[in-house]
Amino acid sequence: MDFTKEMKKDYTIIAPDIFPTHMELIAELFRSYGYNLVVAHYEGKAVIDTGLKYLHNDVCYPAICTVGQQLYALTCGDYDPHRTALIQFQTGGGCRASNYIFLLRKALHNMGMDYVPVISLSFGGLEKYSGFKITPMMFATGLRILTYGDMLMLLKNQCLPYEVNPGDTERLVKKWIRDLTEQFRRHRGLTASAMKKNLAAIAKDFHGIPRRMCKATKVGIVGEIYVKYSSFGNNGLEKFLLSQGCEYMVPGVLGFFQYCVANVEKNYEYYGGSSWLRRGGRFAENLTVKWEDWLIEAIKPYPEFTAPVAFDEVKRLADQVIDRGVKMGEGWLLPGEAAGMIEKGYTNIVCAQPFGCLPNHIVGKGTVRRLRELYPDANIFPIDYDAGASKVNQENRIKLMLAMAGEN
């Protein structure tokens, strides 16, 4: 079902809630281009049940969650299904995740709702629609917005465990999301100078949050891109870590994009192909590295904050663990980020992965041994998430990790 120009006017486009901190900013971007995009924040058993009912139960848990959210949105009465479209984010590539869009369509078909248009949004532009177009400009803007999201997420994570007045951090995150969306609405905030200015202001604001002195256990979260970020997907992992007195770092979303474009280079090396594409990849990578630099620069004045691992460093560290030709799912990015965070002092690593995730056999569980050889003090725990897995088992394993952390 095509998404037509007419639909653009009065259809609501429902997106799954994949990156909690970033999604509002992204939604605002779409709204500023005339698409009425909303994020399906639904959680709970009913959502999972909807997913299980319409999808093959052995499919990955992120599909159950995200497709579940969208189908639930369609059926719960909050939206008119005849005035609603769905959007899924796709990466393409050899992992089964590239099939979510098809699973969603099949589910709609089984529900007798073939009339609901499904939009596939991907870095590579997998499909074409008459009424939905991502212009290069819009795309580039989106990436800049991810940089902002990463900044907010990073500083939020480094303030939450230490805030003297509970709620300070969340309030500040909300304030900045408001400010930024307001800027975007006026097509501001996206030039180089504006970004630098905003990033510096954000850092300064977070620096202003009163902090108490306490020693938190430092935890790095890596894993499959959905369960890594989504608290719905990972049973409130961050909340649990906070309650256990941890400070956690989750690598930025922009890193995943950088990983995708860096793979273009490797593809060229291993499989040949167009040198134009390769140049394009390099260009894009350099661009994002620049934004990353600004972000790191903005943090520098404040010693209480740990800057994220620069992408070049992630690549270098990944090379020690695995060949960077491994490009399905999170590929080499996962061990690269894990190593990066360990080097930054986040020696306890939770590797959040959906139960039965194929790339994670390789890049998750498969790399633990090598990582431990490189970093004998690191504490790496793969945790499986699934509709049937019990939260207590997951938390118990994290407790074990934290007990170990106390030893070192």
Place this chain on the structure above:
Amino acid sequence: MKHLGIDIGSTTIKYVLMDEGGNILASDYRRHLSRVREILEEIVRSLGEDLEGEELRVAISGSAGMGFAEKLGLPFVQEVYAEKLAVEKLCPGTDAVIELGGEDAKILFLSGGFEMRMNGTCAGGTGAFIDQMATLLQVTPDQMNELASRHETIYPIASRCGVFAKSDVQPLLNQGARHEDVAAGILYAVVNQTIGGLAQGRRITGSVLYLGGPLHFLSELRRSFDDVLGVKGTCPENSLYFVAIGSVLAGVGAATDSDGLLELIRGFKGSSEYGSARPLFKNTKEYEAFKERHAEASKGIRELREPQGTMFLGVDAGSTTVKAVLCDGEGNVFRPFYTRNNGNPVDAIKKYLSALYREFPNVKIAGSAVTGYGEQIIRAAFGIDWGIVETVAHFTAARRFRPDVDFILDIGGQDIKCFRIKGGLIDSLFLNEACSSGCGSFLQAFAQTLGLTTEQFSRMGLFAPAPVDLGSRCTVFMNSSVKQAQKDGTSIEDIAAGLSISVVKNALYKVIRCGDPSRLGKSIVVQGGTFLNDCVLRAFEQEIGHEVVRSGYAGIMGAYGCALYAAQKAAGDGSGNAADGAENSAGESPRRSSLITREELLDFVHESRTVTCKGCPNACRLTINTFSGGKKYIAGNRCSKPLRAESGGEQYNLYEYKRELLAAYRRNEIDPSRRTIGIPMGLNFYDLLPFWHRFFTELGFNVLVSPDSNRALYRRGQHTIPSDTACYPAKLMHGHLDWLLEHKPDAVFYPDMSYNIEEGMGIDHYNCPVVAYYPQVLKMNVKELGGSVFIDDFMSLADPKQFGSRIAAVMDKYFGHFDARQIRAAVKAAYKEYHSYREEIRRKGREFIALAREQGRQVMVLCGRPYHLDPEVSHGIDRLMCDLGTVVVTEDALSGQTERFKTGVRNQWTYHARMYSAAKYIAENDPDKRLHLVQLVSFGCGVDAITTDEVREILESAGRDYTQIKIDEISNMGAVNIRLRSLLAMLEGR
């Protein structure tokens, strides 16, 4: 001041009371049956005198202790950590610890880099598993231990998880395997599961400590670990209490006294974090109406007091139970019988018949039929006239209740079977895979642990106010959810109802895979012992949104169907037996029943012994049953070889043919003057071996290919597997690599391949992540690779030209310079070799199909991955198909012979594109509907969650059948056999 350490495990509570000098003053362990609060209270009370007035430091540990500690406001010490502290204190110098608990298994490596491992979600339930298996054998765990000590042979039993193991044990028992050997097999399964799941690349050596309940109580389990690990482990004093002791040693205990503690415990209130569903029944009135409605269903059938006229016997020898019944010519029922088979169906039926003959010496039985797992042994033992496939039996019975039935769902103890009926014939069927099995008997076993009968348990759920959500993945997951819910204080009522809903959801969404349950059928009959549970029946009706029919004999429908079948046959229904998948000893309807007579039964003897079949490399463990009169029944075989049976003439098996073709590249003729390339024979080498073999021989290398996989090969690599949930074909690679390293080739060649051959059927040509990158896993996890040359460079064969320059660079890197022309020639020859191999498969496929048409045989398109050729992976399913008289061809014989077409999924993997293409070929090019696709799915293959639905859709949209068989380390061939025979029965019926 005293210290109290409490270890709340999943099934037991252990505690130690210690003084400040670290001496143990008191300790005990008790099963808590989920009444954690009550038991704790009792414990503290019983300690009362010891504690009087003294300051007490309390800490809680244990897998179930976390939530408890939190709510009581007491410090929690993670149990593995606690154990480590205790081991370091009490047993210094320990290298490794193996601890098995009720739910979890753990390994601690203490020396040479500290590491702790806990089992993943999919391998839970260690102790619970041992308990369940003991129940299955009708003994206590101690008795099982004793049995195991007297074993003669060890049956290989799936070690992935309890559900899988049970699927293996049931048929073994039904085949008459010695319980001693089965018991030993069960303990070895625990050992293999623990090592396979947790060692993850580290060898367990040196001074090993065994902790936890199962290892404490079961000496044979310790011996089995010793045996497999090649160590002499010890089970120290107080081995049950290490966790409790460690929680004291952690030194975090909260200060209180016994009264304060009691008060805390009394004030404990559970709070459930689990979601809940609507109640099954609002009130008794609703329930009464429901009961009345279902009683209606069996109105037309009388239950006789004594035999009247000629009677017919039906027997259903199921996986956990045996059912038998007699009926008269009208289908009225006499002496329905239902019992657990206690691992010996022969004995149960012998008792039934003996009692029958004793009480009614003049009973006249004119015909008899049997179905179920134990069909063949029962037939052999008692001379039953017909053996029929379960689907036929169930359908025959269901039709007696609802002549217009269009959908039948049968949930038994072990299996779930569903079939659609169209035009009076079975049209399609769904059988559960290993993962969903055992749902019915899980309810039963769970009731038992609570000391309730199944009936009592089911009654408890009827009016539960808020049935709890326990998930529907499998019984291992459900079991741990139940334990959790109980600790959260959920009532038994809500659990009983919740479990019923889980079982129903498992059937609907995992087995049948129906998107919209309201469209299952108009006239639905449900049966099977599990549906005797009103909660399950109600949950099913609620879930699908309309009423269904349950017969009054839901638990014995298979047997009843057999009896009806025998009656029909004896009444002169002269149609061919094959149409019902029936096997008839006489070849046609007998005049007189061949059933064992009263006199013969008096002298009945049954003996069994075990031998290893030497017919082929599968080396099946055969159980040979001998009955009075020298009649024999052999079980455990994966093919007909040991039976020496003539099975329908010449066999056409493309799987076998492909193996023969590949054998030409596996001669391992080594010329010592040349360098040798080692190839691990698994995954994509099953497709690409001709290519690589030719390529390297052209360049003057020897090629050394690892042998066929088997269990022993698997075991030798098992300890280096990092992710236990990966598919079996991938995990086998560790064994192949280990074999190669032993044979020291100059280099092991196993390239990473993101991309596969481009065959033009899809929009891309990827490999799945596991096939693509498994070399990386080996490199990162197999320590022994360190000193060898391992060529795992990335390359793609999609573009010959690009490959040529890439491989030239790779060869250069490892072997020095090769002449460019030489490389070019080798590349060219390799592609040629590969394409002619593939063409030969297609040619042979056409030939086989033509032969099948000529001879009027059915063709099974055994559809999977190239590596399913490995007999250890496909477990001889291809041979079984041939034994059933069908012709076997492969997906790659049919693929690429249709136009490129649009699929409903992203068609981006080469091997999977072949399956879609083969399905399409069948949909379009099979006018006489002779080709039948059977898809082999490896457990853990995430990609197949997508392909199975798509392959099915391609076929079903053309009105063709789809069958799926899931395989893993071990496959339950009994179930596969039933599935294939049902399929054939269905086809013949049309």
